[in-house]
Amino acid sequence: MTVLDAVGAGADGCEHHAARLLASLEGGRVYALPAAPAGAAIRVFTAAGTLRPFCWADGPRTEPSLLSHTENCKWHGR
Incomplete structure (x- = not known):
């Protein structure tokens, strides 16, 4: 997987880490690498929406x- 931030800087990684990174970016995008299995980018995008950003940060959220995007949508009735 390749995850790009809003200005096009990117990093490659597995689906798990790509989802974590994407969840922590504002305006990020994900693309499957050539050897990735079918549907990988959709799985990463979907998972990122349910993950809380900055998973390494402690304390109350x-x-x-x-x-997460999903939690914010629930709070705002979307």
Whole structure:
């Protein structure tokens, strides 16, 4: 997987780590590498939406920037 940030800088990794990275980026994009299995980019994108960004940060998670996309949608009724 390749994960790109909003300005096009990128990093390659497995689906698990790509999802973690994508969850922590604003405006990130994910692309499957040539050897990736079918559907890998969709799986990463879907997983990233449910993961909390900055998983290494401890403490209470009350700010929207520390919640997953899914959690933020629930809070805002989307």
